[in-house]
Amino acid sequence: MSDVEGKLREAAQAHQPDRERMLARVRNGMAGAHAPRAHRQARAVSWSRVTLATLAVGATLVAGAFTASSALNDGERDRQTVAAPDDTGILSTxxxxxxxxxxxxxxxxxxxxxxxxxxxxxxxxxxxxxxxxxxxxxxxxxxxxxxxxxxxxxxxxxxxxxxxxxxxxxxxxxxxxxxxxxxxxxxxxxxxxxxxxxxxxxxxxxxxxxxxxxxxxxxx
Structure with a gap:
């Protein structure tokens, strides 16, 4: 056996693995793996809130438009009910x-x-x-x-x-x-x-x- 091989064997036998350090690295890696998922969930919740708010505003606008249209139609009916004589001589009702x-x-x-x-x-x-x-x-x-x-x-x-x-x-x-x-x-x-x-x-x-x-x- 050469001097180089002997020194490598002695170094390998003398090495003692740091168990706590290895566990810490594993925990850190797992935490990093879960972080993107949590971020995606937060983004999904945020977009859901935006969507609901948009729908609520749209419903309010539709309801307002319907009310305005109904009021306009009622006013139109009132104008048709009471009318002055027209060119044909027909009187109002x-x-x-x-x-x-x-x-x-x-x-x-x-x-x-x-x-x-x-x-x-x-x-x-x-x-x-x-x-x-x-x-x-x-x-x-x-x-x-x-x-x-x-x-x-x-x-x-x-x-x-x-x-x-x-x-x-x-x-x-x-x-x-x-x-x-x-x-x-x-x-x-x-x-x-x-x-x-x-x-x-x-x-x-x-x-x-x-x-x-x-x-x-x-x-x-």
Missing amino acids: ESGPLWSDGSVDPHSNTYWAQSNITLQSGEPLAAFTLEVRIAQTGGVATTGTWQTLPGDDFEVSVRRSDGATVYRWTLKAGRTVPAGRHVFAGQYNHTPGGRDAVNDTYATTATTAGGGRYEVGGAF
């Missing part, structure tokens, strides 16, 4: 204590129809006239009238005029239309098929017991 609405009865069919006028008054009426014009769209011919108020209180007539069938209710002298909601209807046959009521109109003139004179009207 509300005036003073009077409110009115025209509609085609849902029980109308391919051969026959009924046009309803709903009138609501906040005061008794001492004078009242309602005229309904049903445009001649083909085969239109009256089949009668009716109203929720007593028939004996009105003079009722039906005639043809200017390409339309005209229904007219006139309150008799000394009679009164009570405050409340009332319906008047004109009934008629027509050419088979769907009928367009776009040119049908109605107009009402009324005087309250207190002497106020009001007019309402519209289309169907």
Whole structure:
């Protein structure tokens, strides 16, 4: 054995490993391995909070937009309900204590129809006239009238005029239309098929017991 080999063997036998130092290095290494994971978890929690906050702000903005849109739609409906006479001469559907609405009865069919006028008054009426014009769209011919108020209180007539069938209710002298909601209807046959009521109109003139004179009207 050479002198070099002998010295190496003696050094190896004399070496004593530092156990505590080795354990400390292992613990430090494990701690370093876990650190990135904890960092990733912290970042995930942070982004979750940002996402939730963004969603909350978005929900608030959507709710605010919906509220503003609803308020705008309500205002638009109010403007449509009360309107001045337009270029066609159609009156507004509300005036003073009077409110009115025209509609085609849902029980109308391919051969026959009924046009309803709903009138609501906040005061008794001492004078009242309602005229309904049903445009001649083909085969239109009256089949009668009716109203929720007593028939004996009105003079009722039906005639043809200017390409339309005209229904007219006139309150008799000394009679009164009570405050409340009332319906008047004109009934008629027509050419088979769907009928367009776009040119049908109605107009009402009324005087309250207190002497106020009001007019309402519209289309169907």
